[in-house]
Amino acid sequence: MSNVVVFGNQKGGVGKSTLSVLYALWLADLHHHSVCFIDLDAQGNASKTLQACDSQVRSVDLFAEEALPVVPTCLLAGQRPVVLLAATKELADIELAKPEAVVPAFRHNVRQLAQSFDTVVIDTPPTLGLRMSAALIAATRAVCPIELEEYSMDGVVDMLKTIFGIRQRYNPRLELAGIVLNRVNPRSARQKAAIQQLVLSYPDFVIPARISTRSAIPEALAEGKAVWELGKSSAREAGAEIKGAFTALHLRIERSQDTTTAATNAEIAA
Numbered sequence: 001m002s003n004v005v006v007f008g009n010q011k012g013g014v015g016k017s018t019l020s021v022l023y024a025l026w027l028a029d030l031h032h033h034s035v036c037f038i039d040l041d042a043q044g045n046a047s048k049t050l051q052a053c054d055s056q057v058r059s060v061d062l063f064a065e066e067a068l069p070v071v072p073t074c075l076l077a078g079q080r081p082v083v084l085l086a087a088t089k090e091l092a093d094i095e096l097a098k099p100e101a102v103v104p105a106f107r108h109n110v111r112q113l114a115q116s117f118d119t120v121v122i123d124t125p126p127t128l129g130l131r132m133s134a135a136l137i138a139a140t141r142a143v144c145p146i147e148l149e150e151y152s153m154d155g156v157v158d159m160l161k162t163i164f165g166i167r168q169r170y171n172p173r174l175e176l177a178g179i180v181l182n183r184v185n186p187r188s189a190r191q192k193a194a195i196q197q198l199v200l201s202y203p204d205f206v207i208p209a210r211i212s213t214r215s216a217i218p219e220a221l222a223e224g225k226a227v228w229e230l231g232k233s234s235a236r237e238a239g240a241e242i243k244g245a246f247t248a249l250h251l252r253i254e255r256s257q258d259t260t261t262a263a264t265n266a267e268i269a270a
């Protein structure tokens with residue numbers, strides 16, 4: 001089965017949607033992966049950026065037993081091989097469902113998709129609810145984007161506990177691929193101290209690359225593009241930074257399960 005990569009952090013505004021979309025585009029552009037993108041956030045920011053790749057299957061349908069087959073329209077059109085299962089407002093209703101009624105169906109459907117695509121990428125809502133749990137139960141890798149602000153730093157501890165708990169109870173295949181530092185300000189002494197603390201606490205998980213706050217990133221996404229596709233020089237710098245971070249992240253995502261299991265256990269349980 002190919003990798004199912006979930007971008008999760010129950011804190012909003014840390015870059016889950018931004019980085020999950022860019023990771024999908026990066027895999028398609030630089031690794032020629034076919035990517036299935038599942039948007040579980042009812043806000044639908046990622047769906048807006050990827051609307052040209054819409055499969056016409058809604059992500060909410062994956063929570064039902066008989067999900068519609070996903071038609072890879074982009075692949076047929078010879079465009080970028082990314083296929084979107086878009087967010088809709090009905091996703092909010094999933095939080096009210098009985099877990100046993102929706103989680104096994106979601107896991108089954110995602111694993112079916114993982115047979116047909118090189119990678120499945122899932123964007124999650126900013127809550128530790130049923131959709132986040134279902135995503136982690138179906139996944140093989142979790143990526144935790146983080147902003148170096150105090151509340152976000154608190155949130156990362158909860159998120160790692162959730163990942164560890166899901167792995168122990170429901171999904172032994174789940175690995176924490178890494179914590180990605182987003183919106184870094186290299187001039188901030190406070191952020192520098194926060195990074196040092198984070199590296200001390202989770203030496204095996206902090207991805208050794210930083211992504212700064214760059215206006216070219218949301219500008220490009222608003223046009224349905226990756227930042228490396230904009231011609232401007234500021235976009236080139238941003239693109240280089242993102243590609244550096246994803247190269248480091250991707251190595252960990254592809255790394256064999258055996259090498260990370262023991263370390264993950266020790267780190268998160270501590």
Ligand SMILES: Nc1ncnc2c1ncn2[C@@H]1O[C@H](COP(=O)(O)OP(=O)(O)O)[C@@H](O)[C@H]1O
Nearest residue numbers: 012013014015016017018183212213214217218
């Ligand atoms: N590195 C970055 N540089 C500039 N803006 C960013 C960056 N990362 C995220 N943003 C912006 O911050 C906001 C929140 O990001 P988003 O990806 O939607 O977070 P989340 O999905 O975690 O709620 C969005 O407006 C997004 O465009």
Ligand SMILES: [Mg+2]
Nearest residue numbers: 016017041045
């Ligand atoms: Mg989001």
